[in-house]
Amino acid sequence: MGYEKERRIAELAVQRATLLTKKVFHEKAKGELAKDDKSPVTKGDFGAQALIIQAIAHNFPNDEIVGEEESSELRQDTALRSEIWDLVKDIKLNDSASDALLGGPLPSEEAMLDIIDKGNSPGGPKGRIWALDPIDGTKGFLRGGQYAVCLGLIVDGDVKVGVIGCPNLPVDDATSLSADIGGNQSDEEGKGVLFSAVQGEGAISRPLTSGGLAPSNPISMRPVPDTSKAVFCEGVEAGHSNQGDNAAVAKRLGITAPSVRLDSQAKYCSIARGAGDIYLRLPVRKDYQEKIWDHAAGDLLVREAGGQVTDIYGKRLDFSKGRTLIENKGVVAAPAALQDQVIEAVQVVLNLK
Ligand SMILES: Nc1ncnc2c1ncn2[C@@H]1O[C@H](COP(=O)(O)O)[C@@H](O)[C@H]1OP(=O)(O)O
Numbered sequence: 001m002g003y004e005k006e007r008r009i010a011e012l013a014v015q016r017a018t019l020l021t022k023k024v025f026h027e028k029a030k031g032e033l034a035k036d037d038k039s040p041v042t043k044g045d046f047g048a049q050a051l052i053i054q055a056i057a058h059n060f061p062n063d064e065i066v067g068e069e070e071s072s073e074l075r076q077d078t079a080l081r082s083e084i085w086d087l088v089k090d091i092k093l094n095d096s097a098s099d100a101l102l103g104g105p106l107p108s109e110e111a112m113l114d115i116i117d118k119g120n121s122p123g124g125p126k127g128r129i130w131a132l133d134p135i136d137g138t139k140g141f142l143r144g145g146q147y148a149v150c151l152g153l154i155v156d157g158d159v160k161v162g163v164i165g166c167p168n169l170p171v172d173d174a175t176s177l178s179a180d181i182g183g184n185q186s187d188e189e190g191k192g193v194l195f196s197a198v199q200g201e202g203a204i205s206r207p208l209t210s211g212g213l214a215p216s217n218p219i220s221m222r223p224v225p226d227t228s229k230a231v232f233c234e235g236v237e238a239g240h241s242n243q244g245d246n247a248a249v250a251k252r253l254g255i256t257a258p259s260v261r262l263d264s265q266a267k268y269c270s271i272a273r274g275a276g277d278i279y280l281r282l283p284v285r286k287d288y289q290e291k292i293w294d295h296a297a298g299d300l301l302v303r304e305a306g307g308q309v310t311d312i313y314g315k316r317l318d319f320s321k322g323r324t325l326i327e328n329k330g331v332v333a334a335p336a337a338l339q340d341q342v343i344e345a346v347q348v349v350l351n352l353k
């Protein structure tokens with residue numbers, strides 16, 4: 001029990017940062033950014049990191065933060081920095097009480113750089129450490145598809161709170177995923193979901209708003225009678241997970257439905273709400289170390305929704321080793337009752353046994 005304040009602040013902080021990313025996303029979709037403009041994803045990434053760290057530092061000043069970004073690029077590029085400041089300084093939740101909880105506006109452009117750099121914690125086994133991915137799924141963001149703003153609180157190596165904002169997922173938990181979910185999602189109607197979980201308290205979703213928090217619903221994974229009825233979620237980028245191996249695992253499990261491909265931790269969110277059942281991230285490069293900000297929030301969300309999350313060896317993800325999951329390879333997430341069968345199939349396909 002506990003962590004209600006952390007959940008609330010994290011949800012509001014993610015909601016506010018998501019407003020910033022959506023602004024950039026929609027300007028890009030409408031073609032309003034100049035051709036020679038710096039990558040829109042860079043603006044969204046730095047801006048969202050600054051806003052979220054500001055909220056954490058205001059509420060939990062002794063906590064550490066492992067953020068994906070650091071400010072050296074902005075310290076050299078003053079034009080880019082002031083474009084980002086122009087975005088950051090005006091973003092407010094459309095609800096003054098909620099906005100005040102996050103600590104009000106950032107003090108100045110220079111202070112924004114120092115705030116971004118508070119995300120430089122090395123991580124580790126002790127203490128309260130937030131893992132932040134301001135825009136996860138940058139490829140999805142750029143192609144107008146799925147992306148997510150992700151924040152997890154790790155305490156003594158264990159994820160206690162996970163919050164994920166998915167501006168382009170359908171609001172209704174019961175909407176099944178279509179094969180084109182990874183494609184252009186720039187139409188606002190009925191989209192935008194805020195997911196959260198607290199350890200031991202289950203997982204919830206609520207519509208993303210531009211103000212205070214909307215009412216929530218509990219979410220859970222779909223009961224799947226046997227593996228052949230399951231639907232896979234996997235990444236769009238062939239360089240991030242091995243789609244050929246995924247297909248071989250699906251075949252072994254008797255799955256005939258096509259995989260749904262979407263970028264970012266929206267995959268964890270989708271299986272946690274029963275839109276899809278199994279998320280496989282089988283390594284492409286043996287030397288790649290997964291980053292804690294890419295998994296902390298999603299790992300808890302799925303486990304609190306009735307799933308299990310392990311690596312390809314069946315080991316739980318270990319968030320106590322620093323900024324990366326150095327003790328793990330790949331990710332396998334499935335309804336708890338199916339996890340052993342899925343791991344077995346993964347191990348046969350990858351020749352691990
Ligand atoms: N070779 C790789 N294997 C696995 N994940 C990768 C690899 N290269 C980059 N990533 C990470 O995959 C994440 C996106 O995953 P997905 O394809 O499921 O949306 C990004 O955070 C990206 O990190 P980065 O942002 O540092 O490039």
Ligand SMILES: [Mg+2]
Pocket residue numbers: 133135136137293294
């Ligand atoms: Mg990421």
